[in-house]
Amino acid sequence: MSRKHSVRKDEIRLAPFIHTEKNAPYIYLTLIAAMVPCAIYAAFYYGLRAIILILFCMVTFTLSDMLLSHIAGRGGKGEYFDLSSASSGLMIALILPPDTTLVTALTAVLFASVVTKQIFGGPGSNLVNPAAAGVLFVCLVMPSSVKGYAEGGTEGWFMLRSLIFVSKTGEFHDYTNCSFPELITGNFPGMLGAACATCVLLGGLFLVMRGSIRLYAPIAYIVTLTVFFPLSNLLADGSSFGYDGFIAFMLSSGVVFVAVFMLGDLTTMPSRFTAGFFAGMVCAMLTLVMRAFVRPDVALLAPVLSVNFMSFVLDFLMKTISRRNLRSREVDLR
Amino acid sequence: MMTHSQIKVFVTEALLLAIVSAALIIGGFLWSNERADKRLQREYRQKFGTVLPAESYTQLTGRVLNDFPEINSVYRGYDKDGTPIGYVFDMTVVMPSDKSTKLDFRIGIDFETSRVTGLMCEDPKIDRRLKYLESTLKGKQIPVAFRRADTTVSDNETYAPVEGLKDGIYYAQRLIDDRSKFVDYVEMEVKGGKITRVNWDAFNLDMTTEDRSYASLSGAYEISGLDWAVQSYNICHALLKLQDPDRLAMKSDGTTSIIDGVTCSIQCFVDLSKECINNSREGYTKDKYLAAINRIYTETMGSTPDADGVRNKAGYIAFSFEKTPEVYTIYDDSGSARGFRTVREIEAIMNGKSISNRLTPTPTPSPEATPDPQNDVRNAEKGAEDGYAKGSSEDEQTLTDSIDDLPMSEVATYIYPPSDSYVETRLAIRAFNTGYKFLKAYLNWRV
Numbered sequence: 059m060s061r062k063h064s065v066r067k068d069e070i071r072l073a074p075f076i077h078t079e080k081n082a083p084y085i086y087l088t089l090i091a092a093m094v095p096c097a098i099y100a101a102f103y104y105g106l107r108a109i110i111l112i113l114f115c116m117v118t119f120t121l122s123d124m125l126l127s128h129i130a131g132r133g134g135k136g137e138y139f140d141l142s143s144a145s146s147g148l149m150i151a152l153i154l155p156p157d158t159t160l161v162t163a164l165t166a167v168l169f170a171s172v173v174t175k176q177i178f179g180g181p182g183s184n185l186v187n188p189a190a191a192g193v194l195f196v197c198l199v200m201p202s203s204v205k206g207y208a209e210g211g212t213e214g215w216f217m218l219r220s221l222i223f224v225s226k227t228g229e230f231h232d233y234t235n236c237s238f239p240e241l242i243t244g245n246f247p248g249m250l251g252a253a254c255a256t257c258v259l260l261g262g263l264f265l266v267m268r269g270s271i272r273l274y275a276p277i278a279y280i281v282t283l284t285v286f287f288p289l290s291n292l293l294a295d296g297s298s299f300g301y302d303g304f305i306a307f308m309l310s311s312g313v314v315f316v317a318v319f320m321l322g323d324l325t326t327m328p329s330r331f332t333a334g335f336f337a338g339m340v341c342a343m344l345t346l347v348m349r350a351f352v353r354p355d356v357a358l359l360a361p362v363l364s365v366n367f368m369s370f371v372l373d374f375l376m377k378t379i380s381r382r383n384l385r386s387r388e389v390d391l392r
Numbered sequence: 393m394m395t396h397s398q399i400k401v402f403v404t405e406a407l408l409l410a411i412v413s414a415a416l417i418i419g420g421f422l423w424s425n426e427r428a429d430k431r432l433q434r435e436y437r438q439k440f441g442t443v444l445p446a447e448s449y450t451q452l453t454g455r456v457l458n459d460f461p462e463i464n465s466v467y468r469g470y471d472k473d474g475t476p477i478g479y480v481f482d483m484t485v486v487m488p489s490d491k492s493t494k495l496d497f498r499i500g501i502d503f504e505t506s507r508v509t510g511l512m513c514e515d516p517k518i519d520r521r522l523k524y525l526e527s528t529l530k531g532k533q534i535p536v537a538f539r540r541a542d543t544t545v546s547d548n549e550t551y552a553p554v555e556g557l558k559d560g561i562y563y564a565q566r567l568i569d570d571r572s573k574f575v576d577y578v579e580m581e582v583k584g585g586k587i588t589r590v591n592w593d594a595f596n597l598d599m600t601t602e603d604r605s606y607a608s609l610s611g612a613y614e615i616s617g618l619d620w621a622v623q624s625y626n627i628c629h630a631l632l633k634l635q636d637p638d639r640l641a642m643k644s645d646g647t648t649s650i651i652d653g654v655t656c657s658i659q660c661f662v663d664l665s666k667e668c669i670n671n672s673r674e675g676y677t678k679d680k681y682l683a684a685i686n687r688i689y690t691e692t693m694g695s696t697p698d699a700d701g702v703r704n705k706a707g708y709i710a711f712s713f714e715k716t717p718e719v720y721t722i723y724d725d726s727g728s729a730r731g732f733r734t735v736r737e738i739e740a741i742m743n744g745k746s747i748s749n750r751l752t753p754t755p756t757p758s759p760e761a762t763p764d765p766q767n768d769v770r771n772a773e774k775g776a777e778d779g780y781a782k783g784s785s786e787d788e789q790t791l792t793d794s795i796d797d798l799p800m801s802e803v804a805t806y807i808y809p810p811s812d813s814y815v816e817t818r819l820a821i822r823a824f825n826t827g828y829k830f831l832k833a834y835l836n837w838r839v
Contacts, residue, residue, distance in 0.1 A: 087402075088402075091402075091405075091406040091409065092409075094406065094409060094410050094413065095409060095410065095412075095413030095416075095417075098410060098413050098414050098417060099413070099417050102414075102417050102418070102421070103421075235431055235434065235435060236428075236431060237424070237427045237431065239420070239423050239424035239427055240424045240427055240428050240431065242420070242424075243416075243417070243420025243421060243423065243424045244417075244420070245420065245421060245424040245425060245427075245428045246428065254417065254420075256413075256416055256417075256420065257413050257416070257417065260409065260412065260413050260416070261409075264405070264406075264409050267405070268402075268405075
């Protein structure tokens with residue numbers, strides 16, 4: 059009897075040989091839980107429209123992913139419960155301006171889902187962070203619909219019209235006038251959920267506790283930003299070389315959110331220490347340089363995509379370098 | 393896969409995270425909100441102080457803003473006591489004829505009087521060039537228009553005079569007073585068959601009160617828009633140019649849209665001018681007119697004006713015939729009023745003569761004698777609605793003009809267009825007019 063037998067296509071499923079508590083659903087669930095403080099912040103300052111925007115992004119991202127997975131025949135048999143869509147949708151909402159319309163949000167979601175995720179093979183196969191790519195796309199293609207940040211406060215609570223009509227009030231503010239209490243608590247006009255550094259750090263702490271974050275890149279990113287910030291000032295106005303506005307920049311520009319939720323990502327950032335550290339440094343340097351020349355949201359997100367693109371190259375290079383002195387093909391995690 | 397206990401731990405930690413973060417957010421808000429408010433007001437003062445110095449500002453919201461795409465945001469300014477003192481508009485104004493031409497402005501409007509408090513352009517170079525405009529408009533009411541550029545009456549055009557005019561000085565006055573006890577009169581001089589001088593003014597029944605033109609300049613007589621004396625001058629100037637009251641394009645509400653700076657009703661002026669023109673055709677000079685009105689008074693009241701002390705220093709009879717409508721009212725067979733007689737007609741009746749060449753009766757309506765609009769002969773002579781003026785040919789027809797979708801009748805301030813930076817000035821004017829339209833819609837102004 060021949061040992062050879064045909065396998066039907068629908069019998070092919072994910073290999074069941076990795077058994078770990080930290081599987082993909084767990085990691086994404088942790089990520090969502092870590093972003094809950096930011097979502098609460100958004101709801102507190104921007105009210106019902108923030109809640110609607112967040113839910114809209116999460117639901118549409120999930121639906122888009124489900125539909126495209128089904129079309130591509132990657133639906134599976136239910137053995138894998140995908141939460142990456144919801145987490146990406148949530149992340150998109152949190153880094154959008156508070157008065158973003160649903161159409162703009164949908165554009166960001168569809169670009170993130172279709173172009174950056176599904177085309178590359180679905181969950182876990184994306185080269186770049188879908189949320190960063192989606193928001194950067196609308197910043198570049200629809201700049202007038204994401205032209206800055208509106209004030210929160212009681213008047214903004216039920217301004218649901220801004221979900222349909224483009225708001226007129228958004229603008230990029232100068233945060234150097236903000237006091238430290240305002241900056242640390244996020245009591246200033248900024249991104250929907252990423253403006254509160256305290257909430258982001260709280261989420262980051264949760265990720266560290268749950269072991270769902272690689273810290274190489276975030277630490278390198280923050281350190282590089284701190285060290286080279288004066289250079290950015292010099293580039294921006296050509297005269298001052300110092301730390302003027304450093305605290306305001308760190309706490310208001312969204313770099314903390316990027317460090318925690320984008321550079322700590324397990325999928326799109328290098329897995330090796332050296333590569334991760336290098337990627338973090340490059341991302342920070344690009345941010346500091348771009349900050350002087352382009353709008354703040356672009357300067358924040360474009361570097362993330364750049365290092366995402368070079369992650370696999372960095373990983374490959376670091377792996378090759380570290381193997382030079384090894385005799386066998388044993389795994390090296392240096 | 394996670395075990396039940398692991399799930400429990402996870403859920404507990406996540407809930408704890410949510411509770412802690414909520415507490416931190418609320419606590420942080422309470423801790424920092426006062427500072428945030430102060431910082432925001434400091435920023436507003438820095439930003440808007442030059443156009444409307446105020447102690448605090450609040451942003452206005454509402455659906456009406458959607459109708460004004462050029463308005464980015466509107467703020468209301470308050471003084472130290474919290475009393476509103478004005479509005480600040482942040483605008484991006486687009487030239488209607490060229491969408492690519494646009495400028496960012498901040499303008500300040502006074503709360504009570506809708507007068508300009510300041511103007512600032514985001515572009516510092518243009519802002520410097522517009523300083524003259526700011527100083528010109530500060531304290532002036534909105535809306536604003538150019539004195540000549542946006543009206544249809546042109547100094548370069550010439551108009552044919554009314555036929556049959558005889559040289560001399562002619563005069564007509566109303567037989568009743570207005571609510572302020574002023575009696576309007578028009579004096580007209582004709583030389584070479586052309587109207588060469590026109591004066592429209594009013595004296596008061598109270599002889600201690602100065603004439604309306606002086607009263608308007610001294611502030612005792614106020615109307616919307618320019619001072620009455622200036623409006624009177626403008627309308628007289630227009631008649632000199634147009635040579636025919638019909639060309640003033642008076643609308644059914646008595647206003648006209650084709651003359652710079654004239655927002656008041658010109659009904660009285662048009663009627664009295666027509667009476668002067670008829671008098672001129674008949675050679676019925678001012679002296680004859682004054683003698684006739686003297687006679688009418690004497691025969692009606694049974695004593696002379698001098699004896700009753702109703703003749704003022706200028707020699708006019710400061711008297712209202714309001715209580716004797718039978719003197720000047722034309723009645724039909726059913727006893728209904730259908731028009732009004734002029735002084736010349738009344739005198740002719742007194743002399744037992746018939747009336748001919750009757751063009752325009754004096755408009756002296758009274759509550760007891762309201763003419764039937766369909767039968768009133770004035771309707772046939774009136775300038776058509778919305779500024780369309782009847783002319784002898786197509787070329788003589790003039791159409792109503794407007795500025796920034798506002799009828800010229802609403803324009804309160806006129807300025808001369810600058811020789812340079814015309815586009816910038818025009819955009820600034822558009823900003824003020826858009827602000828006016830917003831306030832009109834937002835505050836439900838009735839103009």
